[in-house]
Every structure is written in structure tokens, then in C-alpha cells.
Amino acid sequence: MQSVATALTRLGDLAATPTVSRLATAFHESGHELALVGGPVRDAFLDRPINDLDFTTSATPDQILQIVKPISDAHWDIGRAFGTIGARIAGEKVEITTYRSDSYDGQTRKPEVVFGHRLEDDLLRRDFTVNALALRLPGLTLVDPANGIDDLLAGVLRTPISPEISFGDDPLRMMRAARFTAQLGFTLDVDTAEAMEAMADRIRNISAERIGDELSKLLCADDPHVGIELLVDSGLCDRVMPEIPALRLEVDEHHHHKDVYQHTLTVLDQAIGYEKSRGSFDGPDLIVRLAALLHDIGKPGTRRLEPGGVVSFYHHDLVGAKLAKKRLRALRFDNDTISAVARLTELHLRFFGYTEGAWTDSAVRRYVRDAGDQLERLHILTRADVTTRNRRKADRLGFAYDDLEQRIKELAEQEEMAAVRPDLDGEQIMAVLGVGPGREVGEAYRYLLEQRLDDGPLGEEEATRRLTSWWAERGR
Structure with a gap:
């Protein structure tokens, strides 16, 4: 957390950049207010990278277009119905939105768009106090009507107005709460957490596309583990991805098995660790993280209590692949993501036969062929799936997978196995x-x-x- 003086200096430097200074000058000369708002202001205080530049203004969408046209390389009005105009100025993309005071009616999935007249009112309609911050331009005046700076200092997420009203206006804010705990490492204040639990069913008013998009942002956060726990504990996950809370299987006094829910969260954590350490992807990989979260969702439906205190989950890989495909389709994920996650779920157990006996070269080739272009992700998921506390067992599995990867590499070098095909076309x-x-x-x-x-x-x-x-x- 930066000091207020340091953050304001950083914001002042940002305001001096060509993009921001051109915008500030243009709006000032036109007689309209302009302020940098939300995430960029928050991240200046948190010493986080500032990426997206979002502005809010007293100007209407038509007036925004008139102002930005002469100073932009390009502009677009795809969000015009919601008061948002996009532009590229001095090589940077920006979004400028008219002050708003809209809300949801609690019945439909779209807000009633109402333009406002005051910056302070616009800020108070936002999701959390830490996002209800603005920097007036060009005067560099910090505006904080909901005491968001105090909450930034305390690491607390709180709604600017009553959480019941805020979540009633836009229920997706409840999922954003989970995302921001994962992104920022903040905790929810008590009233906000209680409102989430009480109002969880309101998430059904939100479209599947918006829920899927918010879930993707959560999973690509720094620590999605805590966000998933919040979704589950609040009851939201029962409505958007019920397969995850279903992993909290009842414990039978005569049959014992690993806590599948906690195992899944550990696999997610470890998959992120491997994703970063192997350096295979540029930034967070959504497919790896979805596969880690969903790889065992076939277990509840396949659990069998066997004689002698044994618990079995036969074919949970195949069942889980079908469930993953169904859930991701319902959340409107794209076909490539759905196919990849389902394939990884189906294959995540394949390696464990490797430790039971030496695989022939033929078996190794089939492993590569079946994984296809998901081989690297399968490496990550399979390694992450080892969560045993038995160090000897964990080392044995780790060494075995090292050996498998080495054999894959050697065969690939010998045979160009990445393009395995018959000798005749x-x-x-x-x-x-x-x-x-x-x-x-x-x-x-x-x-x-x-x-x-x-x-x-x-x-x-x-x-x-x-x-x-x-x-x-x-x-x-």
C-alpha cells in the first residue's frame, strides 16, 4: 500500500502522459467534467500496474464523441447504449462513460440506464468503496465520497451503500466480491458477507455469459483459491457451479477418503505454481485453472463404499469430463475451452498407471497422441494432482513423471512424435x-x-x- 502522497504523485505522472493530458485538456476546453475513475486510481494506491484507463464525465455519449474524434486515432461506440465510448488516443485505448445512476429492477438481467449529473453520485453507485475513487482532471483532485482510502488501508471490501441495495441493483457484484478477494487479497466486511449469503439466489437474475466471464476473471486472479472458497461459503457456487460444493462429500465413520473439496483447492494452487514455474504460458492460463478446478467433479456421482473401509470412484474421470462439458456449455464458454478442459479431465488419471509397471514406447506414444495439443497442460494437471502428505510417495510419483517426460522428449526427438501419423496417407x-x-x-x-x-x-x-x-x- 502506497502512502497518499506517493499515490498522488504516481497519478500526477499518469495525468501528464500524452493520452491523459490530451483528454483532460479537450474535455476542460469543452466545458465538461472529466475524471479518471475506479481501478487505475485504486491500483495507484496499491502499487499495482495500471493497465486499463477508465474515465467518467458529465458529457453525454454524443458529446463525448464530438470531443474525442479530433484527438483520437480511432473511436468506437459499441457501449453507447450504456453511456460508454471507446477511443485510442496517443496509442492507448481508453473508455469514457457518462455519469450514471442506473440500477437493476430485480427481475430482468439488464440495467435500466439512467445518466447522472454528479461525479459523487456516480461513484456511490459503484460496486465497492475501493473502486469508488476518482481523480478529477486536469486539477488532480482526489474524490472519495465513500471513504475508499480507509478501506484500502484496512484491506477491506465494502459496498459504498447498503450491500442489500447494491447487490439488489446488480447481483453480479457478489461474484465480483469473490474476484477482488482473490485479486487484491482483501477480506469482506461482515455486513457485505452476510448480504451475499442472504441474497445468493439473486445471482439467477444474471445472464450465463456474465457469470462465466466473472468466473474466468476470478480464476485468472493471483489467488483464486480464496475467491472460490467465498463463492462456496456464501452459497453462490451452488447456483453458478454446483459441482464444486458437491465435492464436500459426507464422511462415513467406516469409510475414509481424502477430502475431495480441499484436495481440489490444493490442486488448483499447485497447478498455478507449475504454470508459473514451467514458463509455458504468457500469464494466467484459464484452461489449466478450469481443469484443476473441475478434474474431480465426477467423484460424487461415482463414489462407492466398498468392503473393508475402501472408497472407490471408478470412472470418475469419464463422468467428470461429461459434467465439465455440460457445465461450461451452460456458462457459455467457447468450444475450444470446453473441449480442452473436458479432455484434460478425461485424461488426468492416465499417468498413474505408469507407476504400476513400465510403459512400452507404444504406451508413451498413445499418451502423447491422446493429449494432442493439451500435452503441456496435462503435464501440469497431472503433477498438480499429487497432494499426498507422504513425502516418499510424492517423490516417487514426481520422479516417475520426470521419467515419463524424459521418454516423451527422447521419442519426440527420434520420431518427431508431435506429428504422429501413419507412414501412408x-x-x-x-x-x-x-x-x-x-x-x-x-x-x-x-x-x-x-x-x-x-x-x-x-x-x-x-x-x-x-x-x-x-x-x-x-x-x-
Whole structure:
């Protein structure tokens, strides 16, 4: 946390940049108020990087367009109905929004947009006091009508007005509360936490797209663990992703197993650690984090209490993959993300057979083939899934996966395994067999692929010999 003087100096430096100074001058000369608002002001106090530049103004959307057109490289009005105009000024993207005082009616999923007249009123309609901060431009006057600076100093999330009214106006703010605890490391004040629990069912008024987007932002935060716990403890998760609280399985006095819910949170933490340490991605990887969160959601539906105090979860990987696909579709995630997360969930147990006996080269090739372009993420998820406190067991699994990765690397170098395909393509298969396009060509292709996986590169001559023999054995 920066001192007020240091933060104001940082904001002053920001105001002197070409983008902000041009905007401030243009709005001042037009006779309209302009203020830098929300996240940039908050992050200046928290000594966090300032990325998005958001402004609020007394000008209407039409007036904003008139002001920014002469000074912008480009502009767009996709958010015009909500009072927001976007522009690129001096190479930076900015958003400028007319003062607002709108709210939700508690029934529909869209707000009634009402433009306001005062900066202070606009700030008080925002989600949390730490985001209800503004810097008037060009005069560099800090505006803090809800005592957000005090809450920043205390590390507390609190709504500027009654949480019941704030969450009633926009129920998605309850999910934002979970996201900001994860991003900023803050805690909720008591009244806000109690209102979230009491009003959790209101989240059903929010569209699936907005919920999915907010969940993605939460998972890409610095510490999503605490945010997920808040969603579960408040009851929100029961409404948006019930598979997660369902992991809190009842403990039977005669049957004992790992706490699946806490295990999942640990896997999420460890996956983030591997994601960062391996350096495989530029920034947070949503697919890795979704897969870590969802990889065991098939366990509640597959749990069986076996004789002798044993608990089994047979096929929870396959069941979980189907559940993950269904939930992510319901939340309107894109098809590529859905497919990747489901595939990782389906494959997350595959490695554990590696420690039970030596895999052949063929088995290693199949592991790579089945993972496809998700291999690196599968490496991360599989390693993260080891949460045993038994150090000897953890080391054994870690060494085994080191060995598997080394074998994959060696085979890839020998065979260019990343592009495993049969030694003959479709055209060659048809020429050898004397057939045209059809089902038989697909069957022949799969046969040659299995041969390739079992024995490595065959060469065109040997592949042709095996294909001819296979075709003859079919009685053709």
C-alpha cells in the first residue's frame, strides 16, 4: 500500500502522459467534467500496474464523441447504449462513460440506464468503496465520497451503500466480491458477507455469459483459491457451479477418503505454481485453472463404499469430463475451452498407471497422441494432482513423471512424435488397395496408425507390406 502522497504523485505522472493530458485538456476546453475513475486510481494506491484507463464525465455519449474524434486515432461506440465510448488516443485505448445512476429492477438481467449529473453520485453507485475513487482532471483532485482510502488501508471490501441495495441493483457484484478477494487479497466486511449469503439466489437474475466471464476473471486472479472458497461459503457456487460444493462429500465413520473439496483447492494452487514455474504460458492460463478446478467433479456421482473401509470412484474421470462439458456449455464458454478442459479431465488419471509397471514406447506414444495439443497442460494437471502428505510417495510419483517426460522428449526427438501419423496417407492407401474414398480407407488409416504407435516409423515399403497383408486377411 502506497502512502497518499506517493499515490498522488504516481497519478500526477499518469495525468501528464500524452493520452491523459490530451483528454483532460479537450474535455476542460469543452466545458465538461472529466475524471479518471475506479481501478487505475485504486491500483495507484496499491502499487499495482495500471493497465486499463477508465474515465467518467458529465458529457453525454454524443458529446463525448464530438470531443474525442479530433484527438483520437480511432473511436468506437459499441457501449453507447450504456453511456460508454471507446477511443485510442496517443496509442492507448481508453473508455469514457457518462455519469450514471442506473440500477437493476430485480427481475430482468439488464440495467435500466439512467445518466447522472454528479461525479459523487456516480461513484456511490459503484460496486465497492475501493473502486469508488476518482481523480478529477486536469486539477488532480482526489474524490472519495465513500471513504475508499480507509478501506484500502484496512484491506477491506465494502459496498459504498447498503450491500442489500447494491447487490439488489446488480447481483453480479457478489461474484465480483469473490474476484477482488482473490485479486487484491482483501477480506469482506461482515455486513457485505452476510448480504451475499442472504441474497445468493439473486445471482439467477444474471445472464450465463456474465457469470462465466466473472468466473474466468476470478480464476485468472493471483489467488483464486480464496475467491472460490467465498463463492462456496456464501452459497453462490451452488447456483453458478454446483459441482464444486458437491465435492464436500459426507464422511462415513467406516469409510475414509481424502477430502475431495480441499484436495481440489490444493490442486488448483499447485497447478498455478507449475504454470508459473514451467514458463509455458504468457500469464494466467484459464484452461489449466478450469481443469484443476473441475478434474474431480465426477467423484460424487461415482463414489462407492466398498468392503473393508475402501472408497472407490471408478470412472470418475469419464463422468467428470461429461459434467465439465455440460457445465461450461451452460456458462457459455467457447468450444475450444470446453473441449480442452473436458479432455484434460478425461485424461488426468492416465499417468498413474505408469507407476504400476513400465510403459512400452507404444504406451508413451498413445499418451502423447491422446493429449494432442493439451500435452503441456496435462503435464501440469497431472503433477498438480499429487497432494499426498507422504513425502516418499510424492517423490516417487514426481520422479516417475520426470521419467515419463524424459521418454516423451527422447521419442519426440527420434520420431518427431508431435506429428504422429501413419507412414501412408489416404491417397497412398487407396492406391495400394485399389479402392476409392470410403469407410475402408478410414479403417486402413487407423490400422496403420496403430502399427505406427506400436512400432514407431515403419517406412513406406514395410507399411505397404503390412497394409496388403491386413487387407488380405479381411477376405477381400
